[in-house]
Amino acid sequence: MSGGQFGGLIGDLLGHPFRTVIFAGKFLAFTHLFFEYGIQTAPAQGPSMLPTFELLGQWLVVSRRHRFGRNVEVGDLVAYNIPVDENVGVKRILGLPGDYVMLDTPGRESQAMIQVPQGHCWIVGDNLAASRDSRYFGPVPLALIRGKVVATIKPFHFQWVEKNLFHRENRSPAN
Amino acid sequence: MSKFLGQFTNHLVRYATWLPPLICFNNYVAQVTFISGPSMYPFLNPQYHESLRQDLCLVYKMYAQQNLDRGMLVTFRNPDDPDKITVKRIIGLEGDMVRTKPPYPHEYFQVPEGHVWVAGDGDKSKDSNYYGPISIRLITGRITHILSPWNRAGRVKWWEHPVHRNGDVNAGN
Numbered sequence: 001m002s003g004g005q006f007g008g009l010i011g012d013l014l015g016h017p018f019r020t021v022i023f024a025g026k027f028l029a030f031t032h033l034f035f036e037y038g039i040q041t042a043p044a045q046g047p048s049m050l051p052t053f054e055l056l057g058q059w060l061v062v063s064r065r066h067r068f069g070r071n072v073e074v075g076d077l078v079a080y081n082i083p084v085d086e087n088v089g090v091k092r093i094l095g096l097p098g099d100y101v102m103l104d105t106p107g108r109e110s111q112a113m114i115q116v117p118q119g120h121c122w123i124v125g126d127n128l129a130a131s132r133d134s135r136y137f138g139p140v141p142l143a144l145i146r147g148k149v150v151a152t153i154k155p156f157h158f159q160w161v162e163k164n165l166f167h168r169e170n171r172s173p174a175n
Numbered sequence: 176m177s178k179f180l181g182q183f184t185n186h187l188v189r190y191a192t193w194l195p196p197l198i199c200f201n202n203y204v205a206q207v208t209f210i211s212g213p214s215m216y217p218f219l220n221p222q223y224h225e226s227l228r229q230d231l232c233l234v235y236k237m238y239a240q241q242n243l244d245r246g247m248l249v250t251f252r253n254p255d256d257p258d259k260i261t262v263k264r265i266i267g268l269e270g271d272m273v274r275t276k277p278p279y280p281h282e283y284f285q286v287p288e289g290h291v292w293v294a295g296d297g298d299k300s301k302d303s304n305y306y307g308p309i310s311i312r313l314i315t316g317r318i319t320h321i322l323s324p325w326n327r328a329g330r331v332k333w334w335e336h337p338v339h340r341n342g343d344v345n346a347g348n
Contacts, residue, residue: 029195036202068257083310084289086240117306119255143252144312 037064040147042079048131049090052077058154060090062147069121069142074099075163077149080123084137090149091133095122105135121145206234207322215262216297231323236316243268243291243311246339248318248331254306262318263302266338267292276304
């Protein structure tokens with residue numbers, strides 16, 4: 001390896017365009033895999049998760065270790081591939097396989113319930129009136145879940161997401 | 176000895192840096208995989224009941240969720256088990272009226288938006304007739320080539336399947 005007066009990596013790459021391209025490719029692939037399997041950040045927008053998330057200007061930290069619904073619990077916020085179009089949404093998990101959930105919006109006439117089928121989950125937005133979720137497209141396959149939302153970032157403000165549906169210890173409703 | 180160890184580590188590290196590009200290639204461009212199970216009999220694994228040998232296939236992953244057509248062989252994450260990748264044939268696209276097979280409660284079903292109806296070629300297949308239409312977002316790739324065994328190796332001519340040729344969404348059932 002020739003390096004001139006530079007040692008190490010810089011010396012290896014300087015004056016070797018082919019080597020530099022290969023290195024850049026490897027580096028890109030590595031960082032991509034980190035965002036794919038580790039931690040990802042994405043801007044949140046839309047009214048469906050008010051008041052948990054704001055309408056605009058907030059970024060979400062998504063743990064991709066929870067992809068495909070691994071280790072998610074009822075009450076977790078998840079980012080998921082919307083089954084009926086090509087976008088990514090953020091909703092709250094209200095039911096996991098085997099759970100009974102309400103088909104319609106609470107307060108409506110219909111009180112019908114269904115059992116969430118194997119390998120699926122029931123996700124609903126916090127802002128019931130302005131959310132297109134499982135009430136519209138039914139149970140979502142866990143395979144469409146991209147990850148769990150663990151924190152939010154606003155400019156100069158980082159905050160962990162608290163799961164406020166249940167107390168962690170006894171899983172009974174809060175208050 | 177220490178010189179050997181040093182060189183060995185050096186090589187190891189250098190090869191390890193190729194791992195991320197390789198994984199990305201497998202995830203987004205193409206992958207070679209063995210097919211298990213009888214669900215695509217007789218097209219894939221025609222000898223599943225007499226041999227342990229599995230077909231080796233090429234899965235092309237670029238633009239997997241675009242330009243889907245009836246008759247294509249697709250791989251997708253199983254809606255019942257997110258850790259399992261399944262191979263089936265597309266029978267109906269969104270809006271198509273498909274005729275279902277027994278376990279499904281209705282005889283005719285219209286495929287909803289963003290979904291496709293998939294079914295195996297063989298009788299022993301757990302497909303849309305069990306779990307209903309699948310979301311296009313679950314699709315990870317399509318099978319374009321059979322690589323092994325040699326006598327059936329070659330391009331997968333999905334467009335010659337009756338489901339595609341007749342434009343008849345009931346033909347596959």
